[in-house]
Amino acid sequence: KQEVTQIPAALSVPEGENLVLNCSFTDSAIYNLQWFRQDPGKGLTSLLLIQSSQREQTSGRLNASLDKSSGRSTLYIAASQPGDSATYLCAQTDSWGKLQFGAGTQVVVTP
Amino acid sequence: DAGVTQSPTHLIKTRGQQVTLRCSPKSGHDTVSWYQQALGQGPQFIFQYYEEEERQRGNFPDRFSGHQFPNYSSELNVNALLLGDSALYLCASSPGSDTQYFGPGTRLTVL
Numbered sequence: 001k002q003e004v005t006q007i008p009a010a011l012s013v014p015e016g017e018n019l020v021l022n023c024s025f026t027d028s029a030i031y032n033l034q035w036f037r038q039d040p041g042k043g044l045t046s047l048l049l050i051q052s053s054q055r056e057q058t059s060g061r062l063n064a065s066l067d068k069s070s071g072r073s074t075l076y077i078a079a080s081q082p083g084d085s086a087t088y089l090c091a092q093t094d095s096w097g098k099l100q101f102g103a104g105t106q107v108v109v110t111p
Numbered sequence: 112d113a114g115v116t117q118s119p120t121h122l123i124k125t126r127g128q129q130v131t132l133r134c135s136p137k138s139g140h141d142t143v144s145w146y147q148q149a150l151g152q153g154p155q156f157i158f159q160y161y162e163e164e165e166r167q168r169g170n171f172p173d174r175f176s177g178h179q180f181p182n183y184s185s186e187l188n189v190n191a192l193l194l195g196d197s198a199l200y201l202c203a204s205s206p207g208s209d210t211q212y213f214g215p216g217t218r219l220t221v222l
Contacts, residue, residue, distance in 0.1 A: 004153075034210065034211065036213075041199070041216075041218070042215060042216070043115075043201055043213040043214050043215040043216045044154070044201065044203075044213040045213070046210050046211065046212060046213075049209070049210045089153055089154075091153075093211075096142075096159065096161075096166060096167055096207075097142055097144065097159065097205050097207060097209070097211060098144065098156055098159055098167050098169075099144070099146070099154070099156060099203070099211060100156065101153030101154050101155075102153050103151075103152055103153045104153055
């Protein structure tokens, strides 16, 4: 059974500190990996998509890496801000776009 | 360009009733997927529609059915509601297997 795991389940950091969020997946034939942000009770906002042929993607303060051989992806958020407080979800994608999600990491950035 | 829209925002039903949720994809997106998100968990894939046909289906009973219209909008129907069907229902659209864009979701409460 293919699974996606996110550790830790929750994380609290002071403002300005860098955030490191981990995602593990079991499907070595992963097509894409996508990171999302979800605010409480809201829909998902796409942050970064890494294609299986890529090693990383960057957008502003966000950087995501992908290591297919170890089945891991890491999301780095530099210089965290209180507005970064949210739940972050990773999902592996098949060739038709079906997403398989982890349970998410709940992040709190304290001022 | 409007993003993915869903209606209604909130819905309260009683056990045994039937419900229909609606989704309009982003302009130009021909693939629509539906997800169920229970509290504190990652979204679970229900099914995906492409060219008005169900292309993939997750591990959900036949009580969950759907439809895609020629304009790519979609409906999710759930029959014989159970208490366990209470969740946030998310619709996502994409131009194929590329980045998935999510709507704000419909919060369904079954009493």
